[in-house]
Amino acid sequence: MTTRWLSPEEQRAWRAYIAASALLEDTLDRRLQQEAGLPHLYYSVLAMLSEAPDRRLRMTDLAEVLKITRSRLTYAVARLEKDGAVRREDCEWDKRGSVAVLTDEGMALLERTAPGHVETVRRAVFDHLDPGQVEQLERICTGITKALQGDGTETVTPDDLPWRRRSCPSS
Amino acid sequence: MTTRWLSPEEQRAWRAYIAASALLEDTLDRRLQQEAGLPHLYYSVLAMLSEAPDRRLRMTDLAEVLKITRSRLTYAVARLEKDGAVRREDCEWDKRGSVAVLTDEGMALLERTAPGHVETVRRAVFDHLDPGQVEQLERICTGITKALQGDGTETVTPDDLPWRRRSCPSS
DNA sequence: GGCATCTGGTTCAAGTTTTAAACAATAACT
DNA sequence: AGTTATTGTTTAAAACTTGAACCAGATGCC
Secondary structure: OOOOOOOHHHHHHHHHHHHHHHHHHHHHHHHHHHHOOOOHHHHHHHHHHHHOHHHEEEHHHHHHHHOOOHHHHHHHHHHHHHHOOEEEEEOOOOOOOEEEEEOHHHHHHHHHHHHHHHHHHHHHOHHHOOHHHHHHHHHHHHHHHHHHHOOOOOOOOHHHOOOOOOOOOOO | OOOOOOOHHHHHHHHHHHHHHHHHHHHHHHHHHHHHOOOHHHHHHHHHHHHOHHHEEEHHHHHHHHOOOHHHHHHHHHHHHHHOOEEEEEOOOOOOOEEEEEOHHHHHHHHHHHHHHHHHHHHHOHHHOOHHHHHHHHHHHHHHHHHHHOOOOOOOOHHHOOOOOOOOOOO
């Protein structure tokens, strides 16, 4: 098949996206590095845990929501554990499993740094979007996610949280 | 000031964005690594050069459009040069400067791999957006970029290309 | 001109991530 | 029981990024 090139409009949109995402990730990383001593991804780990029931999540679930490899997550959690923000426990009903738990210290770190982070996100993104655009953004991004892993696997979003794996086996 | 937290809608949009961008960058990186042996950023360097007049750009200009540090770019270009895809020349009218030039080999690499890359982008992003959404995406992203570097510096987009620095000094 | 300052770009040292592949333990299926 | 699939970690290597320091050349100012 001959290539379906991008139209000029798509081209512009794509480049705008590339620039914005590079800049955004960079900004968040730098900011969080200063405020919390953590890169953005690591902060996200804490954030996810903080909202999970009981502040605990299976490694695989965590990796799935964050869309990163388990290997990468292992490294991240190892560091967060060294920092005292996270603790690992064994999963009781699946002896292979391990569970990441947000410690009080981790929660404190999060509470201390969240306002600054949110403020950054707000200024960078939401302060100049109207409600319609917010909705569009969600739609567009959800679509991308679905397209990229719609092949077989089902998309897992943070809202699915009270977890598949977390709950004890049904019988 | 008390923190202006994200509304539920904003929260959802933000998370959708985090997931999508992580997944997207990951996919593009992997794909390009296979097809071209290059990470996405490096591919973008070649792409930008390919469209610049004469296929050449000042390092700083390149860094600015790609929103990366000069240091990072130096490293990238060094590798691309080793691969033979880019060559560096001295800037004639500013003896401090250096200019990255896309070689024929680099151009060939780009032409060989562009169709696959574009196809990936299309399937991941544009195949499920209508024209209105494409426009919204550009608007939103442009807004983010402006917000993040609106502080003093002016935003440089690829369309500004026939460059400030490229043209010879005016007098 | 001469001095201070700024820019463009690279280099250095260091560390951080990242990855892929291999592995051990356990679960699940047949 | 035996095979296959998952979970999570480890390992070894490489790739990348960063920030600071630095040089050479440009610019501005007196």
